[in-house]
Amino acid sequence: MGEGIVMALKQARSQKAYEKALSLMPGGVNSPVRAFRAVGGTPFFADHGEGPYLYDIDGNRYIDYLMSWGPLIWGHAHPEIVRAVTEAAARGMSFGVPTEWETRMAELVISLVPSIEVVRMVNSGTEATMSALRLARAYTGRPVIVKFEGCYHGHADSLLVKAGSGVATFGLPDSPGVPEATAKTTLTAPYNDLAAVESLFAAHGERIAAVIVEPVAGNMGCVLPEPGFLAGLRALTERYGALLIFDEVMTGFRVALGGAQARFSVRPDLTTLGKVIGAGMPVGAYGGRREIMSLIAPDGPVYQAGTLSGNPLAMAAGWTSLSMLAAAGDALYERMERYGQALVDAFVALGRRKGIPTFGVAVGGMFGLFFHEGPVTDYAAAKACDTRMYARFFHAMLEEGVALAPSQLEAGFLSAVHTEAELAETVAALERAFARL
Template identity: 75%
Template sequence: MYDKSEAAFAAAKRVMPGGVNSPVRAFKAVGGTPFFASHGEGPYLYDIDGHRYVDYLLSWGPLIWGHAHPEIVAAVESAARRGTSFGVPTELETRMAEKVTQLMPSIEVVRMVNSGTEATMSALRLARAYTSRDCIVKFEGGYHGHADSLLVKAGSGVATFGLPNSPGVPRTTAETTLTLPYNDAEAVRALFARRGEDIAAVIVEPVAGNMGCILPEPGFLKTLREVTQAYGALLIFDEVMTGFRVALGGAQARFGITPDLTTLGKVIGAGLPVGAYGGRRDIMALVAPDGPMYQAGTLSGNPLAMAAGLRSLEMLEEAGPALYERLEAFGRRIVAAFTAAGQRRGVPVYGHAIGGMFGLFFREGPVRSFAEASSADAGRYARFFHAMLQNGVSLAPSQLEAGFLSAVHTERELALTEEAIERAMAAVV
């Protein structure tokens, strides 16, 4: 079925580590050979062997308008005809910044970068500069990019490969990163009681998307806000995945929590490389050239990413809350089909859905933490994943990753997915 992809993967392995430019693409968590993409159209992804899939990977989240949306493509083409990069300011960057600050009121000033990793790395440097403290707090299974201080008990691809502490991270760097279980408010209070004066910031995915979609327990995010304020630390919401995906104003709007700093990515580039960090004006005043905290990037705010991202955000604004309600309803139907199919066969299953994200686990619920997510049956997920591919549906090639919906998935694609789930579940028994 995958002769061309197998040949392409063999060629890729000769010139790239593991044959890929990002580890999870190698299918190590599910086995087999990764299929190679040919093109995408709307909710569908096509591989070079001629197969078509209803796509719930969506480039790991940014394609909220699906593949090759005509308006996004037109925006990129128009920008490219004027030039791909200038190294001097453009008005498009200002318009993008204005739109982000309008839609996320906690962000008073924003700096564009080129990736989520750049955004989180810069936000943490800024937090340390602002507080004159060294330690940060993250949560087990939370993946915030591959900066040294963040590859400590990280989730997603790191967990998939069994590397909770990546080689190459200096011990002295790791020692400034304090880790706690996600959703454990008491552990947060206890840590701050012991080390509060040392902590510059808490960084958290308000909805964990790198250990399979996991929702915050009631009161957890509120505790983070209260404790950080009490001890003079900053609260950083990593909304690289959730920003403009679970609500127009991100998870912070959905849950009514105002962080000090926010990191963004994914959707604000509509599929092009982009990230951003921003927050309170007094904190952002430390960023060069206004202040002494240095961060730069030649391609930051490049016109292609700004054009695509601005049009995407404008379209989301035009669509309004109804879009997010429909995305969540579809996600809940996928979870319901998954759980019902498992229950009929006596297979332990559980799932979550929020906004345009969902997560599927082969274990009994609830799933509230990285430890609980990690106890799910990875072998069953691998069999389910390949069976879904055979039935024309593409999911994330790891149980510790979220699934995503787009605005162009319709009842037709949902029905195909529900049918595929029913057939694929038979493969895991």
């Protein structure tokens, strides 16, 4: 057994903390998946993180593959990022007037993401996608958005239609609380089904403002685009005068330095980014062609604002993180993908050995593990996975000191500081976990 692996979890403090939280917050949490409803049991409460490790308040140590749901690409509490945030905080948390940090950050993002000529900083991925859709409707003068079943783009009203991730995990209706008229402005198609999108355009092309897509889906597990799917979306939107929006909140700086659009050589009109550009700080961004972005206030009539947008703490953390990624280059992403593929290969091989259907994918710093006789290419296949088996697997791995997503419909994430040592411990933990399944 590797050093630091925990075989019998102590959870007394987490249990007590959760009981208190239940009386104060819906489900005891501030974001639904944290409640462990998809896998059962009591969520552990974090105390601190260091590099690839997460420590809970009971003293358990985990190899962390959550990475705060993706943004911690340099792991927990990286010294250079902590230093940048500390120095920025000492000068002031927020000013409500411009700072040079915003300009430096914008310049760096534009230099790294192929499709972005002009960028606007916001405070979350939800805010980024919501704003990008408003902009797309204004630019085209059309009301309708096309999204894909199982793709989650934040909790704005028009996007909570056949969403994945937490919505799918809890089996909620399409979106209670969303007016029917709002829901009708969103059309859906199966992910990876280009023919279905063609049919939507044939029927509604003159009313469709944009197609929004996760270029690598991460909210129905990690699902790769089929060859030609993204290029087909690009061609369709161009033919009908609609915009193509890549939601790279999860994939941006995760699957490649320039995001999925760089990896798959497809350039969208607009791109949304999330907390990865702030090294985990609350931040998001949307950007794209200059002629489209010029409609945003104060240059144009499309209103969007935020007091904390571009705040110095997030900008300092993000600029430091992205600069480090730019210096590391493609070699870092290749190394993370080799690591992820090794995890996937071990998972699939163990499943075969035990007669348990398993499938997995790895791309850049993302991976997905499915209890399913693959492949998993869309939401229907993801929903058909054995979620009960995943719940047993999740808790077995947790007892072995490995923290995975508490839902099979979520992607896993690697960091630049996961090493061969953590890989060896994780593969050994997989073997022991499968022995108990």
